Amino acid sequence: MNGASEADWQRLEKTVAGRVLRPGDAGFRESSTPFNTRYASTTPNGVVSAASHGDVRHAIEWARDTGVGLVARSGGHSYAGHSVNTGLVLDLSALNTVVADGSTGLVTAAGGARMADVYAAIQPHEMAFALGNGASVGIAGLALGGGSSSTSRKLGLTADALVRTTLMTAEGEVLTCDAQENPDLYWACRGGGGGNFGINLSFTFRATAVPDVSTCLLLWDGADAPAAFAAVQEAARHAPDEFSVRLGVAAAGGSHPVVSAVGLHLGPASELRELLAPVLAATRPVREDIADRTFWEAKDYLLHETSAGAFAVRTNFAAEPLPPEAVAAVMSRLAGRPGSGNPDGCGLALYTWGGAINRVAPADTAFVHRDAQFLVSMDTSWTEQDGPDTVAANLRWLAGLQEEVAPYVGVGAYQNFIDPDLPDWRTAYYGANYPRLVEIKKRVDPDGFFTFGQGIGS
């Protein structure tokens, strides 16, 4: 319901210290447009750019009074555009202070901080925890939905490094959530997903010292996909926790598919070369770049911002490497892709899982996916200029790709690569942890004030 009158909006403007932006105002689009332009046509009635925790409380109270729906927005990177609605967007991006303490290893980030803010605070202390792959991704969305990174096999998920979070409830109460206080909410905030329980005002993580590292970038022609997938998956399976890789195959426009392996090793390039020797012996890449780097150089090397555009992503978790017949099916799907105007094209990628991620029991945090070897991510993209037929053909293609891969993967899906087209999302994202999440939701937000398409308890 969007029942606010102009007088209500004026009242909101007078109450908050930050700005209230309405359609047409300067900065309105920047503070409300979703990263995924598939949802760019969703326009809120207003945006509050919060300047303080008091503003967050005022915005919640105002939304409750008027019946206007409210969603929080930090980095705005929700794949399903869940940080924009047709009511009120609570833009937290100005609340982005990050304080890192080198002596305790504790890092406290405000609820609207982005990855770049966190990196800038931790780099002087030569310490890190698992952080994602995009400079503008919000720490809130990342941590609340798990958060995987190329350091996760060694350091666990972003959520696994979380020692405390403060959360403002729908009643405007601020709760400290950690192992001692509100332990249920602390549990839920480690994998339960953004937008479900309240507005997280701060996150405190434990970071650890980082070593110098090495990276690899290997590229093959699509024709070598069967050999490259077999060899890289096999190497990854036997690799120590220090190694992780994103192994993908993608195609755009009329070009041939390209296979890529982008990896990080928390050790020297000499070790990484040894680790990859069986891969290089099995199939020669057309490009091979294996190099020593500082942790921070590697972070920049691995940082990845998908280009602007509209996209859809489906995920599953694989307990075993994809066998040759699965890779063959993927290549045949890629050959039959409908195409679009987006240079990102479409494809499939495997992210190494396991290691420290799987040493946490599935019920110890809300993040249930603790027994996989690979996260399997399938995607396609298009532009706003592509017509509805092209969009529909791409979505059908993606669904078909997932069907091809289904026999080789589990039913779980990654809640941070949130997929609005996933019917059985409750089981897929949360598995056996879902009933406990619903029970916590009922206690902390009995009216279901915080809600969205795949909100817990909806």
Ligand SMILES: Cc1cc2nc3c(=O)[nH]c(=O)nc-3n(C[C@H](O)[C@H](O)[C@H](O)COP(=O)(O)OP(=O)(O)OC[C@H]3O[C@@H](n4cnc5c(N)ncnc54)[C@H](O)[C@@H]3O)c2cc1C
């Ligand atoms: C370019 C790119 C790179 C990525 N890289 C990685 C990666 O390396 N690893 C990984 O695991 N994931 C990655 N992701 C996925 C990412 O973790 C999710 O999209 C995440 O939800 C984004 O968080 P956000 O704060 O940027 O998004 P938003 O859209 O702002 O928020 C996501 C959800 O959380 C809610 N929310 C936002 N702020 C708060 C808050 N303070 N309190 C409570 N709820 C809140 C929103 O309402 C929304 O429902 C990537 C995504 C993109 C687009």
